[in-house]
Amino acid sequence: MKELHRTQVTIVGLGLMGGSLAGALRGRCRSIVGLDRRPEAVEEALARGLLDRGTTDMEAAVHQAGIVVLATPVRTILRLLDTLGPLLPADCLLMDLGSTKREIVAKMAQLPDHVQPLGGHPMCGKERSGIEAADPELYRGRTFILSPLPRTSTQALSLGRTLTRAVGSIPLVLEAERQDFLAGTVSHLPYLLACALVSTADATTSKDPAVWEIVAGGFRDTSRVSAGNVTMWMDILMTNREQVRKAVAVYQKKLSDLVQLIASEDEAGLQAFLGDVRAKRLEMFP
Amino acid sequence: MKELHRTQVTIVGLGLMGGSLAGALRGRCRSIVGLDRRPEAVEEALARGLLDRGTTDMEAAVHQAGIVVLATPVRTILRLLDTLGPLLPADCLLMDLGSTKREIVAKMAQLPDHVQPLGGHPMCGKERSGIEAADPELYRGRTFILSPLPRTSTQALSLGRTLTRAVGSIPLVLEAERQDFLAGTVSHLPYLLACALVSTADATTSKDPAVWEIVAGGFRDTSRVSAGNVTMWMDILMTNREQVRKAVAVYQKKLSDLVQLIASEDEAGLQAFLGDVRAKRLEMFP
Numbered sequence: 001m002k003e004l005h006r007t008q009v010t011i012v013g014l015g016l017m018g019g020s021l022a023g024a025l026r027g028r029c030r031s032i033v034g035l036d037r038r039p040e041a042v043e044e045a046l047a048r049g050l051l052d053r054g055t056t057d058m059e060a061a062v063h064q065a066g067i068v069v070l071a072t073p074v075r076t077i078l079r080l081l082d083t084l085g086p087l088l089p090a091d092c093l094l095m096d097l098g099s100t101k102r103e104i105v106a107k108m109a110q111l112p113d114h115v116q117p118l119g120g121h122p123m124c125g126k127e128r129s130g131i132e133a134a135d136p137e138l139y140r141g142r143t144f145i146l147s148p149l150p151r152t153s154t155q156a157l158s159l160g161r162t163l164t165r166a167v168g169s170i171p172l173v174l175e176a177e178r179q180d181f182l183a184g185t186v187s188h189l190p191y192l193l194a195c196a197l198v199s200t201a202d203a204t205t206s207k208d209p210a211v212w213e214i215v216a217g218g219f220r221d222t223s224r225v226s227a228g229n230v231t232m233w234m235d236i237l238m239t240n241r242e243q244v245r246k247a248v249a250v251y252q253k254k255l256s257d258l259v260q261l262i263a264s265e266d267e268a269g270l271q272a273f274l275g276d277v278r279a280k281r282l283e284m285f286p
Numbered sequence: 287m288k289e290l291h292r293t294q295v296t297i298v299g300l301g302l303m304g305g306s307l308a309g310a311l312r313g314r315c316r317s318i319v320g321l322d323r324r325p326e327a328v329e330e331a332l333a334r335g336l337l338d339r340g341t342t343d344m345e346a347a348v349h350q351a352g353i354v355v356l357a358t359p360v361r362t363i364l365r366l367l368d369t370l371g372p373l374l375p376a377d378c379l380l381m382d383l384g385s386t387k388r389e390i391v392a393k394m395a396q397l398p399d400h401v402q403p404l405g406g407h408p409m410c411g412k413e414r415s416g417i418e419a420a421d422p423e424l425y426r427g428r429t430f431i432l433s434p435l436p437r438t439s440t441q442a443l444s445l446g447r448t449l450t451r452a453v454g455s456i457p458l459v460l461e462a463e464r465q466d467f468l469a470g471t472v473s474h475l476p477y478l479l480a481c482a483l484v485s486t487a488d489a490t491t492s493k494d495p496a497v498w499e500i501v502a503g504g505f506r507d508t509s510r511v512s513a514g515n516v517t518m519w520m521d522i523l524m525t526n527r528e529q530v531r532k533a534v535a536v537y538q539k540k541l542s543d544l545v546q547l548i549a550s551e552d553e554a555g556l557q558a559f560l561g562d563v564r565a566k567r568l569e570m571f572p
Contacts, residue, residue, distance in 0.1 A: 123502040143499045172499050179500075185491040186501050190508035193479050195563045196541040202566045204536055205471040212570070213429045213458050214465075215472050216409040220571055221507040222476035227567040230560045237548050237556070248545050250490055252538070255482040259534050262523050270523070274516045277481045280488045281513040284498070285506055 305420030
């Protein structure tokens, strides 16, 4: 398998994640080819200097590719995996950037033998989506999860690591099931909480015009992720239903405990709960 | 009633909020006197140049004060209101910075006739507390809620407005009950959600050391407010129990609805819910 600087990288999906990856890889590989079904996205990526070549044709895009990165919502990745395999050159490393890994890795296992599959999930993003929001610094300093399959060769995993480091990320090898469990709590659960919070405010306080003047940083930060791309989040939630369900169940119990401590005026219990949480949060983010 | 620049302002409680207020008022009033029961806090405030005079003696602190601002947790404010009234000079404006207003304003109604009471709640704060975290810019650009009583004179309210503008805030007159309803949803509810989220992660994923490497911006922002001062939050929750209970009840229903849409794979319903939330969030914070 070639080294990165002698490899053509083809990026499928020129949105925030794919466009940012292209920008971050510029000058670090032989060439960057971008594919999107929307000609406007291809043209915008070319105009921004993110690509050496852009196309809407799948076969033309993956021709001579040493690495293909799928940078679309999760269920589009699943559909692409159904058709993409036979088109890929021998020994091609096929990665993805999807936020859930179990279903993707299971489908990657069905790829033709000449392909080297590797699940990927960079821990970064933005509320704004699309090529217009692309930022070559998006991946810098972030953990980039890699979920290899039993069939993934040592060389293919090594090339995957090299790519993550080339964009400034820190690679972390994590089995797909374990990644979906962890992401279910630290990423997918916060999204649902934020959505339920905005929906609550919309149903109650938003009737009072004064609320817009008093909304402070607490609400803004707690609700931030709810502005994310709906298609991306739909795919995440629908492909991680079981882990999300479990995480929400634990969460609902914790919230009920808190409410009960307040209602029963159990101040010692409430203080202990809030004190533990504060200590844990300070440990998480010193 | 005197104008601000000819008025001595006494600040009771030299923590984050009181210390920041002192710094922001520097040069905009005749003198700033600071009171704290802890001599170290008084010394630190003096060393930072936030005060003209500092003391741990209540009578000495309020002597000749034209404005007294109570900058302590809510239930300390309630206790101070029991004893402070008779010590205050005639026509003294007595304000507070407490995050809930109903109980405080009810107690302010019992103050001796020679005092002018005015509830206050600046919509700003930080996770770090104490005089060490004081920042004269803390109030700049933020809404500063004022809850006058029927007995509050026009001049007293006007002086209160002048003070809020002097520190860079935008005054907003709001009746105490209405402020507690709104703050219950846009401030106190987010705190409880953040606490339940951290507690959930602590009970489940924190057992896996990899979680510390994949925690991304979503979790960090959604959980930020949970690191706030526990005493302050205890007082807020215990003095706004009914509004908090109502807000959590609506919220729990919204979260259950979301979970049900996911579990039943009602994709059209889920997409409509998430799309509405996203549109509302973008309307709130364009």
